[in-house]
Amino acid sequence: EVQLVESGGGLVQPGRSLRLSCAVSGFTFDDYAMHWVRQAPGKGLEWVSGISWNSDTTVYADSVKGRFTISRDNAKSSLYLQMSSLTAADTALYYCAKGGEFLRDWVDPWGQGTLVTVSS
Amino acid sequence: DIQMTQSPSSVSASVGDRVTITCRASQDITSWVAWYQQKPGKAPKLLISAASTLRSGVPLRFSGSGSGTDFTLTISSLQPEDFATYFCQQADSFPLTFGGGTKVEIK
Numbered sequence: 503e504v505q506l507v508e509s510g511g512g513l514v515q516p517g518r519s520l521r522l523s524c525a526v527s528g529f530t531f532d533d534y535a536m537h538w539v540r541q542a543p544g545k546g547l548e549w550v551s552g553i554s555w556n557s558d559t560t561v562y563a564d565s566v567k568g569r570f571t572i573s574r575d576n577a578k579s580s581l582y583l584q585m586s587s588l589t590a591a592d593t594a595l596y597y598c599a600k601g602g603e604f605l606r607d608w609v610d611p612w613g614q615g616t617l618v619t620v621s622s
Numbered sequence: 623d624i625q626m627t628q629s630p631s632s633v634s635a636s637v638g639d640r641v642t643i644t645c646r647a648s649q650d651i652t653s654w655v656a657w658y659q660q661k662p663g664k665a666p667k668l669l670i671s672a673a674s675t676l677r678s679g680v681p682l683r684f685s686g687s688g689s690g691t692d693f694t695l696t697i698s699s700l701q702p703e704d705f706a707t708y709f710c711q712q713a714d715s716f717p718l719t720f721g722g723g724t725k726v727e728i729k
Contacts, residue, residue, distance in 0.1 A: 537718075547658075547666065547711075547720040548720070549719065552716075561716045564717070597665055597666075606713050606715070607713050608656040608668055610668035611668070612667075614665055615665060
């Protein structure tokens, strides 16, 4: 069974940093690109970032470029999102999702998400 | 960035109804569209990829069509478990973008 389990969310003050993790099982992690997608409370879906299977290529939404860094550890079947200079606009449920063989693809399945709340 | 304009934003329908949701891309994306279903408190689930390919395990009452800029998700006979929010997504280019969502509600 494919499982993606996010962790690391929580309440953080504006301007601070947070690191999200996603532990993956049930498929060959290093065969696939991976993505982070977020959903603000009561809102739609916003793609945040993606990383190729071998970490050679990373891509970001303009809204997080320069502040967020995606990475992965294939030996640990884990995906990460280092977030800095957080603002209230970053408050959302952050989902980790499996991509395809190539970075530009659909995303499925998704984890259950980890909630990030940016507030003083 | 490619904008995905989804309509309607909500629809009220009864069990057994045919429901159609549309998504318009701001530029030609050939068939690089996917459709997702999200139920309250749950993660989205991929229903259709490449505009019309039904994913494994997805009921046959779901279908997708379209190419270029105009795409459609159709539920041929709405079932109680289909009441949810549906999103389209383009994978033609980065940033990946989603439509605003269509909430299918019980009439």
